[in-house]
Amino acid sequence: MNLLLSDEQQMIADAIGDVLLQEYPLDRLHGGSATMAPNQWQQIAELGWLGLGLDDGVGGVGYGLAEEMLLCRASQRHLLSPSLLAAILGAHVAAVNAPEAVAGIVAGETTVALAVPRKPVSLLEDLLDVELLLIDPENAEYVLLWDTEAAVMLSASQLKQVAVAGVDNSIGLSVASGSVAPFVRATRGEADIYARALVLLAAMETGLAEGVRDMAVDYAKVREQFGQAIGAFQAIKHACADMACRVEAADCQLRMAVVSQSSGETDLLVQAAAARLLAGEAARENATRNIQVHGAMGYTAECNAHWFLKRARLLEQVSAPPRHLQRHVLGLPVGRFESVG
């Protein structure tokens, strides 16, 4: 038993962190966007990021969920587009029943967007009657959604799309609808996308919670009022300590979920759902507290604090809502036709 990263995993995490620090500073969001340009997709594809946990036999790098977790966690410290998750999961879905599509996704040439259903849909039907919100849909060729039973990719061109303004204004949002046959489908028996997504979303939320913890702590050390750094006041210090505790709990549980998957533990769903519940809460609560620690500055568009809160709110809507996660950890059934993709 050992929940620490191996030396190789630590090297991977460090390498990912270095690239993100260099290429994706938060300040790029001012007057810019988190939507990635084609050359940026190709750059991270060349680093192997999009096929990190995919078997090398189907065109991946051949690592596993642990390395995907490290990538997803680091990605949200820099608020990378959530389409990164769509590409990672999309490649797994394609590998099952559309192997010809894997190469394009892993090479960063074919982009995939996440979708949030606006009305229930059973993903096992031949023809899907969908009404969706597409997250960061610009240039996306495929749209990915999943529930407990299956994951599907739809061709974006077959959906009627209308761009709309979104709360997370670092990326685009559109309303899409149509009645379409999936481009590819993987059932739960073919690939457990549902549990994998829970772990990776938990990783993204944990990374976000870490990012805002550090932002709040850094500010509390330099901002002075009443003649001293505000971090010396217990009201602020304790808020920061609570942020650190939320991160620690989410991070440890995230590691437990990852090792449950790799060791084939039967309680993967329980471990993954627990990780996601804690990570989601950590992301939302830490992002909220961070704004408060920053005072009036935290309320401005100029300060980066708001981006994290908005992204936390966006991630919350992707896949299972908390009330499903709570039932998973208690071993209680979730209503059958409730779509969670």
Add this chain to the structure above:
Amino acid sequence: MDISFSAEEQAFREEARDWLRSNVPMQPRPHHGEAMVEFDRAWQRRQFDAGWAGVAWPKEFGGRGLSLLQQLIWLEEYASAGAPAVGCYYVALNHGGPTLIALGTDEQKAFYLPRILSGETIWCQGFSEPGAGSDLASLRMRAEIDGDHLVVNGQKIWTTYAQHARYQELLVRTDSNGPKKHHGITWVICDMESPGIDIRPIKCMDGTEHFCEVFYDNVRIPLKNVVGDINDGWRVTMTTLGFERGTGLLFDQIELNNYVEHLLELCRNKALPGSVGRAIDDGELIARLGNLKAEVTALRAMSYKTISTAQRGAPGPEATMVALYTVETMQKAFRLGMELQGGDALLLPGHPGSMQFNYLNSFIHTIGGGTSEIRRNIIGERALGLPR
């Protein structure tokens, strides 16, 4: 990252489980008085006779000398078997004994350590004073050197099980003129049967006499009972506190997990107050219970990670985060247990381990051994580097 245990560790798990299964006392632990002391003594003696006393202590001092991972396995099996909490022997086994092992003289080790393991002597901790709680280093109880003795006058408070203890790890002020309040403190072993000691139990909110006030009137303690050097007691104290390796909370965490499972069972069979439906069909309640279960699940992960870190060297301030998270989660769980019972929450069953007793008792966890506020200070300052 890896969750598996080696074949050797699995075999050890089997061995521990087998012994526990046939030796754990069937009757519940009484929660106060002589009955509690007798119960704890019998259980400690039984473990000692079978070679399971002091599992974390080195073999040369009579312990079992288990590795950290074996301690983890032992505690998991121990709690799963429904074995009782360490109880009256907590200070002796986890504080006093380890301090002597680290810093005691050969004579001290030879005399005190075997008597702890066999269950012969209970220890208590004389640290807090009326004017020195969270700010422990400001303690003022005087000890004057008189020949080959220390002469102690003053008062200690919140001394758990002082009325049952034979020895006390006692902090006294031997120098008031040092440059800082941390200097001038001495760590000494006090025989609780010495003349001049007056013990007055304090009645707690749960009805037990968990801790005491202790008064010292010209109590003479031989200088050979000093551990470390005169005026060096703060360093000795910090050594003891630094023993935490991530295993300290496993027992409580597993008990807590069992408690949450028990709550879920209750929800299947019980209506909520003000409702005729089963509690398990209530969305808000399931949401709270689910969040609680997630937190309890994470406690195991947090301890596992602390133990993983401790295997490489001393764990950092994350051990304080695990402690804070554990006690806060405990209180949430016991509060939910009270709410679930509806009107029956008003009853106080006589048997220990009832939900009502657990609830009242739970208030000690965020205060004793460092308040949650002090823990947040430690996390803020040592883990996050915020200014003092």
